Amino acid sequence: MSDDDVTIMEVDEAVPKPTKSTAKPAKSTAHLPWIEKYRPQVFTDIVGNEDTVSRLAVFARTGNAPNIIIAGPPGVGKTTTILCLARALLGASFKDAVLELNASNDRGIDVVRNKIKMFAQQKVTLPAGRHKIVILDEADSMTEGAQQALRRTMELYSSTTRFALAANNSEKIIEPIQSRCAVLRYSRLTDAQILAKVIEVCEKEQLSYTEEGVSAVVFTAQGDLRAALNNLQATAQGFGHVSPEHVFRVCDEPHPMLVRSMLDACVKQDIHAAYKIIAKLCKLGYATEDIVSNIFRVCKTLDAPEDTRLALIREIGLTHMRVADGLSSPLQLAGLLARMCRAAAARDTHW
């Protein structure tokens, strides 16, 4: 495994991965973050977005993949997919035929004009249908000038070089570049997909876990598999057992479920129930600002009519402003609850 991970990070020794991946648990991998340890090496291991991945797998077999942009939220496997593709396409020549640049590299306009262009012009002997690959991770952080400089390079050397871009935000990639690529959109992973993966990892690591604990990990991840694995590892190393309390102690934030039930109480105009929760949160020592911003975030996705939600958000905003001004006493939170109850009530009558 360690080898595999190294290759991922540093782009060398790509070939042996698939074979080694089976041998992962045997090696001493304790010093690797799990996200690297369990990073998929082949397409079949990639979780989620099956359509796109299977299509890419076809290209991996046949070669001649078009330029691609993979766009999606963090932790859904964009970089992994691209690396898998490159590895499957190039095999042993991965080292020579792949240029990987991410945001940590200098990717100014001159790098594009010199380094990338030079790489594109290089001759690397590859089997038919295989091309050199330039991987630009986090392409949305490239400046517009650099992207402009990339445009024609992508076209002129398409006979020898293909580009694979990964980005969180495809809007930040200029339209001409998008036009030169097939844009693939990755969506957030479903909770079930993450849950399956998390349980798989738990079993591989021989962790003791409870059902609720694992689902708490999934909850904190919010569709981000990387976050899920990180949280899982943190919990495992801290407590050795995955239970909800442990998880939330590691991923410290006011539990969204609590906040949600509090908001539900407000909608029902049950201020006592709501206040109990707030008092508990305050007692746990959360900062008022965190509580309020958490309430705000949860409120946006509350299971209530949009009118109600917006009415509540109006009130939350007021409190948020005050908290930002330094009035971070529990009194403000109590006031917020009261106003939210009133807003919900008013909404019933005339909103």
Add this chain to the structure above:
Amino acid sequence: MSRDIRSFFQPKKIQKAKVEEHDDDIIPESPDVQIKNKKKESRKKRVLSDSDEEIFDSKKKKSTAEPPKSKTKTPSKPVLKEVKAVDIFGSAPIKRTEPIVKKVKEKKKTETGIHSDDEFDKSLLELDEVEELALNSELPSTSSKAADVPKNDVKTKIEKEKSPIKIKENKPDKTKDIKNEIKQEKSPTKVKDKEIKEQDKSKSVKFESKSKNSSKMNDKKRKFAEFIENETNHEAEKTDEDTNVKKKKLNDSITDSHNIINKEKKLKKESSNELDDSNNTIIDDEMNETKHGGSRKKMNKSLNESVLTDEERHERKMHSAALYKNYLNRSGPKHLGAKEIPEGAPGCLKDCAFLLTGVLDSFEREEVTEAITKYGGCIKSGISKKVTHVLAGEEAGPAKMAKAQELGIPIINEDDFIQMIRDSTNKKSKEKEMKKEKSPSRKPINNKKEVNGVSKKTNSDTTNTKKSQEDKTKHEKTNGFGSKVKKSKSPEKVETVVKKEIKIESEKVKKDNLISEGKPDSSKNSTGPMHMMWVDKYKPQNLKQIIGQHGDASNVKKLSNWLTKWYVNRKAKLPKPSPWAKNDDGGYYKAALLSGPPGVGKTTTVALVCKELGFDMVEFNASDTRSKTLIKEQISELLNTTSLSAYSKGDTGKQAVTKKHVLVMDEVDGMAGNEDRGGLQELISLIKATAVPIVCMCNDRNSQKMRSLVNYCYDLRFTRPRVDQIKSAMMSICFKEGLKIPPDAISQLIVAANQDVRQTLHLLSMWAAEPDTDPDKLRKDATSVRKDVKLGPWEAIRKVFSAENHKTMSINDKSDLFFYDYSLAPLFVYENYLQVAPHCPKNEILDRMSKAADSISRGDLVDARIRRSQAWGLLPMQAMYSSVIPGHHLSGHVAGQIQFPGWLGKNSRASKMQRLCQEIHAHTRLSTSGSKSSIFLDYSSHLRDAIVNPLVKDRSDGIAKAMEVLESYHLLRDDLDSLTELSLWPGQRNPMVLIDSKVKAAMTRTYNKTATALPYAPAAVKKGRTRDDADEEGLDDEPEDETEDSDPENDALIKKKKSKEDKPASKEKPSSSKEKPSTSKTKAGSSKEKKKK
């Protein structure tokens, strides 16, 4: 236009003659003999076609001719109609699309050679099937609706046509007689009869099938049979085709080694062509008459209408204005979501063209549009004969309705529409009936197809046209004769014959392919097509393949005209054209600027135009550094060199050395950053002095960067091609790649890619990786690939208030709209929220407005906190207050034009006023006691009047008085301007206008002459205006000098007097800026004097 039509008719006659000949051959003999003949013919052909070109031609014929044939066959009557359409609408758009198709087809065979012939045949058959289906549904309808007016027209036309046909036939026959090649000396009439019989056979097959209402299997068989029949015809025609080939050669002016006989034939053909021409023209005229018969009435009407009095016109205008107002204010659907569009059978609305008008009761327009396209229908924006249904809702456009009634188009409402879809699902067996019902609607579409097909043929091969026309004539005849009994062989026989023929044909095709592949294909890269991206593989190889660039006014044409005339234009001194001149050929400009969105073919266009005109392209793009020095030294040197590039292509001799360069600066908007500093300026100066044409390309010609460049360039704007233009090209590529994608999925894909050809291709190649996915998923995919284009604030604001968009958006999506530009968005909302027409009862509007305003004001509070205490964590909150909540309350649509936030302009004006006020306050500090605001409120207008009034009243005599005031308040001449600006309130008249310009000039002069001593450093004041010009070094020193001066002010004055006496020259210190050196001079002078003393 008329030309086109004629050219397209000419072949017709020839064709007919040929057909007849065939028939002669075929009918009397047994099918076996026929086959033999055909084989012979085919062999002959091969022998004949020893030159490459011929093979190519014949290939073309086969490959291209067959599919169109089947197309043309299907629509039974519409020959006449086709012509109509062409006459009426003009052939221009058709032209555009055709060449693409052609080439694509050619490519299929020559380039890729991937598909085996069988596959190709299969696909052809499939095509036939589709069209067959249409036919089947159509034919009954036509027969049933004998009473229909159009039908009558058709009949009459057919009759008319017949007579010309006779003439035609006779003449070609003669020519053939002369040839002695084919020995059919039967009378033309006989020939005709036989033809007709044959056709009857084929038709009878169709009819039979119809009457049986047989299953699909039968249909297929029939189609196959028909297809085969066509082929047999073709084969029989081959002898004719030979002659055609020759004709082509004539046209192409290719003088290859041919038999003497051939040459003779050519000559004959020429004569026959002439004859045909005359015939054609006659026929054309006739046809036109018949066609225009109906349209003339309309013409008259429109003429009558056009003779309107001014009053009427005015009234109309008013009326339409009122209508437009209504349109803007009209509400959304009343019972939105009350009904659902049912699931229909796929393609159930195929061949229907809808026109939507008015507000539907329970659907948004988009929903209906989506449904229609999903089921294969199409949507027209304007009413025309092609429209089959008018889907009218409330407040339907009266003009549209009237016209629809006039054209006899069924007007349906929402429920009818739903019913249409439902029927399709309920009983698939009923489908055919449905189609019959719809058939009137279908006719126009078929016509369209035919028109396309026909014009294609005219453009491409004469053979194609002939064939298609043959088919048409067949149809006509069958129609005219009604259901004649088919005396003839059974369809099975025909089938067998046909099969054999197909084999023969396929063999030929294979051979052709082999030959073509054997040839060195220059267009292919060494990498081979398999390892190229589709974008490169299907890159246009010549100008005609560029999508959407066909017409005479296209950018391609303009660019090539401009380039060809470039050197000529440099000698002729042309005046700069006015920016509004429409048909400017850009002769004045030395550079062209191509602008347009990505993926529409700008770079391709330039490359191909250069190639075609023999220019050598020197390209610089954003991946090259293009700084000032580089452009100056390298590029300009480059352009003076001589290109030897032709040597590398194998040319030798004089032509190989060319001085014809084009400098292509691609992606000029990508000249950015430090590296390219000064590049644009240098480019402009390069353009001014260039000796070669320069072509620049950019995406957004309105961007700030391009502003200076635009003035020196011939402006060529590329727009996105229409969806159907791209679609046809994509379909043919899919076909070549063996990819089956429903057409509507492709059009969705194209729309999602924002009509970007390149990206569409990329996405298609992604799809091709996994070809056999179900169409529904493809459709879903198509919409999901939507390119993320950053919304401008204008689109974003429209979305903020759009009720339609709200339906599908979560709160997070809505707040994303705010984050497109979080500094501008609140201003936009504030500027425009009152223009929104919320979809709600009228009595609520005010309430909602107030809530929105309240929320906006809170947003402003949050904004202030964010900016003041850098509490950026509040930004999501501001998004809620400033955008989401107002948008929620005022959910509806923006009824007016979206305004740019006025706050920005006003804010900058306010800060400017502040600055002016500050300046004046500082200048007048010695003589005034007020604060800044009192200067502004109390002093400014009076000060201004004190200066301006003497000038207005006493003119030049008042100058002294004005100067006095200026001096006593220590004001500069510039301060006068700022004073007037400060004191001018809205609605007031600028008093400076009253001053005679001469007086003003005189005053300025006297002011400059009298160098007044100031209690402050005027340089600091002037900084704003003259900073750039003034030499920086001087600036630093001057203030010190001045401050020194201010102390010995009196001394200087005293000395001045002396110096005046001594040297009058020292007086003339023209401007205040020169004042300082002069004072230093006087100083120096005075010090000298002192020394003397």
